Amino acid sequence: MSVLFENYGKRRAQIVKGQGTIVEDSTGKQYLDFTSGIAVVSLGHAHPAVVQALQEQSQKLWHISNLFEIPGQEKVAEKLIANTHFSHAFFCNSGAEANEAAIKLARKHTGKHHIITFEKSFHGRTFGAMSATGQGKVHNGFGPLVEKFSILPFNDAATLEATVDDSVAAIMLEMIQGEGGVNSVSAEFAAAIAKVCEEQGVLLIVDEVQTGIGRTGTRYAFEQTVLKPHIVTLAKGLGGGFPVGAMLGTAELHATFSPGTHGTTFGGNPLAMNVAQAVLNHVFEPDFLQQVREISAYFVAQLRAHLSSSYTVQGQGLLLGIGCGDTEVAPYIAAAEESGLLLVGAGPTVIRLLPPLTVTKEEIDKAVAILKNILP
Template sequence: MESNNQSKHEEQLFPTYKRWNITFKSASGSTITDQSGKTYIDLMAGISVVNLGHGHPAVLKAVEQQLHEGWHASNFFHYEGQQQTAELLTAHSCGDLVFFANSGAEANEGAIKLARKHTGRKKIISFLQSFHGRTFGSMAATGQDSIHKGFGPMLEGFEYVPYNDVKALENAVDEETAAVIVEPVQGEGGVIPGEHTFLQAVEEAAKKAGALLICDEIQTGLGRTGAFFAHEHSGLNPDIITAAKALGNGIPTGAVIGKAHLKEAFGPGSHGTTFGGNPLAMAAAQATLRTLIEEDWSSKAADKGEALLKELKEKLSSLNKVKDIRGKGMMIGIELTEPAAETIIKLQEKGVLAIAAGPNVLRLLPPLTIEWETLMKGVHAIEETLKNK
């Protein structure tokens, strides 16, 4: 019955998503409930979005208050919320200035524009299997042919090199390079952590060539990997950091965080947005950031993620269908010897939500706030599913 209703409801929608046979009704903490009343343990957090869990009271209160005060006037006005949120982001990063966007793709688009404008160069280096968004600029930076297919020629100036390959990187970076954009952990590409020596080599090569280092922290940032930003694990000092997903804990917002020396490149008229940095998004972002920082969810995610990875390795490593288990903090990939899609559907039948990263990787991105007992129920369901398939 639900399937028929879904088909009817989606007759007017472009079929851009391979949707599951689940219709969302409500969500709370680390669970989602569908229209039939079935409740699922959420091990995906809206794709690393609701790091504080669904309906977090601090975010809810801030957004509700702002709804009564107003949610749009345009960026011709000063918004106190923008300044306050920017202060939080710069105080807890190596950046000095912030531009607010609406999404991760827009943040990466802004970062690419800023790098080209500042350097006067056009070459952007990224990595095979990377994912940076689906607008033309962010899509061109994405090192996956499947994302490019059918859209004609990509924007000029983008070059892809193998991830974790220092020599290939050093051969690619030259005096024409405006920036190197890197995910400290590749998310959509398979949950592949960047090796410390590789990430440090990325920074060194970029700075030696006079290029900028952009760390794409859309999925990895704001506590997800056990640090406020994942590049901190390797001691990097990027020129630009992009953030989104978890920034508003589900209210759409994104940010380009840059060093002070980039200020002149983004002067009046150089970039803009109608909705970016609107008061509603800033209320959500401020409440999210304050909660993440004051309650130290980064270190909690580090500890919980380490324990989770240990449990998964103990329970799953010996299974025939499991090839590898890897990750950082609360961002974990279970690489299978077969496509992950069937496992994801089987888990849904057991009341657990997870997603894929590439064809064969089961990706776990639970809310950082998930209770350990609930998390272990999810792990048990994964173990049973992979044993019985």
């Protein structure tokens, strides 16, 4: 009998160590980790630069609180906003916290409360982020949600255009719905969002908690579209495994978050900032991002060459999905684990593929061979 709450559906394997894409369980069995801690371990497990950054900072200063200047925050913020239209950053500890900050900022800045989100979206499990999430299973049992969220069909421009009016503070969306099925924003929908935001003076919040920090082959996934969000939220890959979240915003929003309006005890602490800086030093290099795009193209080509045409391959970069029609994927994920490949679902009928951004062609070949063996 465990002394833990049983709010997670635990796997059988107990992972005790990892290096790069390979992890090992308590019995000594090794696996290819194509979950990356759900898009977190961007540079693989125990990357030397990340380990060094953590060790060096741990010997200097762990925590001082945001009552004091933390120089690492300025350094990481400068990297995140460089060559973008953003001007400022706020640091926290997770994606849910980043999204809560974004919701608060949008409401306070506009003086409006109505926020539009989309079906099958996932923005977190705190009350504001949960209310923004377009999945009933996340809401069930928790009573009244935060008011003034309208959840619309995804990639439905006509419904969006008919709904947005001068009561709307913001539109909030993911460029790829990771939890909801690896569903990408269409070019037409992106154009419609850009148009209504411009015409109605609506803020655009893009949740890049899963897609950001190189996961789709560019620094941020929105960079592959016409969209220029006012707010972007980040987490997961930013810390390479260390808890850190961030919110980026444009210059017009700066004065809205004045002293005392929002805060966090642990957010942006020296440990997190030193690790994030080490991650960004690698991931934001143009050659590294080009490598992600190339390895993604190879991965997609191998999947399409070796899997039955009854399966669809969707997503971008190294956030990919295998659509299995109406078939539940849980048995496939369990079979893959038995064969030495760790996977995660994206809704009930899609297998999500999230290897570290450093994954090799040889590791992809091994993963595809396992997938080919377990998928009928």
